[in-house]
Amino acid sequence: MKIVIVGCGRVGASCAELWDAAGHEVIVLDIVTRAFERLPSTFGGVAIRGDGTDEDVLRRAGAEGADVLVALTEGDNRNVMSAQLAVEALGVPRVIAKINDPVRAAAYSELGIATLCRTGLMADAINGHLGFPPSGLPGVLAATGHHDGGAHPAAAHGAHEGAGDGATEQEAARRAAVEA
């Protein structure tokens, strides 16, 4: 698969390394070149310095025709915008945006963007470890709603994936995880 990762932090770099090693075509973007120091020297994918919320940059990076885009920068809104650009302008069929604000994470999954919320994921990892009940905060949410850009053929495809079928959180997590 062709996978675009926006944001080369610890998570972004780890995924890039894993997916590259598993034989996927990986493109990593970050606005800071130093972030690429997290990538191992064996990394065979493409690392590009650029703003993942800029359509031109995404296009130049080759995001058009990608199968997946994962937005993992430190800015919730940058991730949202990057993911929406990928769906709307570039026709990427599957996108995942990291959104740490639980309210926004829930809202965007209803708008057709699969979201990852570190707040919920961490809280529930701790709860699980201690044997406490889950927090009820969003962790990994599949896109349950239809994205506004239903008119776009690729966007419609993306929105239908995992649409309102009452997937449990675990199912959603598995669904969102990119098959290696």
Added chain:
Amino acid sequence: MFVLVVGGGKVGYYLAKELIDSGHEVALMEKDPTRARQIADEIGSIVIPHDGCEGKYLGEAGCNRADVVAAVTGDDEDNLVICQMAKHHFDVPRTIARVNNPKNEVLFRHLGVDELVSPTRMILGSIEQDIPVHELLHLAALGEGELEIIEAHLQAGSPAIGRSPEQLDMPEGCSLFAVVRGGIATPLRPDDVLREGDKVIAIGKQECEALLHGQLIGDPEAVSAG
């Protein structure tokens, strides 16, 4: 009207001030506490010193009862998210976003932001108006851009000079409706003869642009020299 303004930069500050002067209820969200206090000192108790991108604070700011939300921060992605949250999560009837990168306009409009204001585009427009180019100048797009209002500056070599609109072979769905001559704009009658230096205002479908260019500016090849 209750207007929620997000972003307390220069735009947000003056916007809030003007709105209050015209008698509207205004709340301004500004995440930088120092800036928030500064504005509150100057305008009064209208400032909510929190990040308007955070769902919780949007709620506390009364987003649910806002008639209009204006997202005017310096970051496009923030403005987009604020408008989308307002629209879809809080059912705000009208959202307005400031867009800095003109390329984002299409996306924002597509994602349901009701109105866009692009300072970059506006300044660009003014600059282009001053530069004599052998091109059509886009004045405005109507609807989602199906129809455009275009200005053509007739210069030597234009096939339209010395002819009237009825003598021109206008593409279908396209019409010339006004002329600016010597700085004065007048409606254009079908038998008015066009002169060199005229600025002709046309309305037409986007796809007619090339034909319109040929009629008013001249042969594209001759201009761009191949």
Added chain:
Amino acid sequence: MPDTDTPTYRRAVIALNGGSSDERIVRLVVALGTKDVELIAVHVVEIDWTLPLDADIAGRSEEVQQVLDTAEGIAEQRKMRMEPVLLQARDVGAAIVDEATERDADLLVVGLPYRKRFGGEFAIGRTVPYILQNAPCAVWVVREPMSEEPS
């Protein structure tokens, strides 16, 4: 020492917050006043942004009315006139300062409960600093004893 014949104040705005300091400050102001002073008791109900400013909140609440009634009762015992003022505002400090300015008061009295922030630091809140910074007249801040409001 000030001349004992000069009144301490002529027109005082007493800011009431509905807490335990209300009674203390009203008694203090009353005790230091003469028969001809004007007392204005102001109670501000803060309205959050989810509601319009003119939402019917203060008028409906017994509790809110009680705050002003108690203050009036204390003034009455000493045969002093007191005007109760009930306000709705977005920000308590600004509303109190506005009232003192409009009334041309020469004294503004406010109570301050002793509270600590999470982490143990003394918390003065935002209303008292705002008043201290912006009130045009003299300001008395009466801090509660430490023991009365443990946090």
